Amino acid sequence: xxxxxxxxxxxxxxxxxxxxxxxxxxxxxxxxxxxxxxxxxxxxxxxxxxxxxxxxxxxxxxxxxxxxxxxxxxxxxxxxxx
Amino acid sequence: xxxxxxxxxxxxxxxxxxxxxxxxxxxxxxxxxxxxxxxxxxxxxxxxxxxxxxxxxxxxxxxxxxxxxxxxxxxxxxxxxx
Numbered sequence: 001x002x003x004x005x006x007x008x009x010x011x012x013x014x015x016x017x018x019x020x021x022x023x024x025x026x027x028x029x030x031x032x033x034x035x036x037x038x039x040x041x042x043x044x045x046x047x048x049x050x051x052x053x054x055x056x057x058x059x060x061x062x063x064x065x066x067x068x069x070x071x072x073x074x075x076x077x078x079x080x081x082x
Numbered sequence: 083x084x085x086x087x088x089x090x091x092x093x094x095x096x097x098x099x100x101x102x103x104x105x106x107x108x109x110x111x112x113x114x115x116x117x118x119x120x121x122x123x124x125x126x127x128x129x130x131x132x133x134x135x136x137x138x139x140x141x142x143x144x145x146x147x148x149x150x151x152x153x154x155x156x157x158x159x160x161x162x163x164x
Contacts, residue, residue, distance in 0.1 A: 006123055007123075008123065008125070018124075021124065021147065021148070024147055025143055025147060028142075028143075028146060028147065030139055030142055030143050032128050032129035032130055032139065033126055033127070033128050033129075033139075033143075034127040034128065034129060035126070035127040036124060036125070036126050036127075037124075037125045037126075038122060038123070038124050038125075039122070039123035039124075039125065040120060040121070040122065040123060041088055041089075041090065041120070041121035041122060041123040042100075042103065042118060042119075042120050042121075043090070043118070043119045043120075043121065044115055044117070044118050044119075045115070045116040045117040045118075046114050046115050046116065047114035047115075047116060048114055057112055057114065057115075060110075060112055061107055061110075061112050061115075064110060065103065065106055065107060065110065066103070
């Protein structure tokens, strides 16, 4: 079963990497970029009895390893590739 | 206008970061994870005349800055948040 965990910085957390990308794009002449936020995309191939079991497994993985709950939010999508 | 660029390692490129995540999950007792790939999720707030202009801008940003075309593929989604 395919699953994806999207990890994003919380809205109130500054993103220096995103800001660096925004500036680099402006220097390249890519105009009109007002803001950039960089997150993670974690794609997993898992064995689970059903979608509920998969979601429970992925919630534990995200809470304990993939995301930092102080600074990041995450979203779990089971069975999708994007 | 909101846009997202998803950057993934090409299928034939080894992903040591993903493999480290897979092993860490196994050590935590999260069983059944066969494979993990880690990519990037770049969310942009852009000003563009229309969706075509936004896509052209984002294609240039991805080709020249956000993705490494030798090792990575990217996907551009305009107007979506996930």
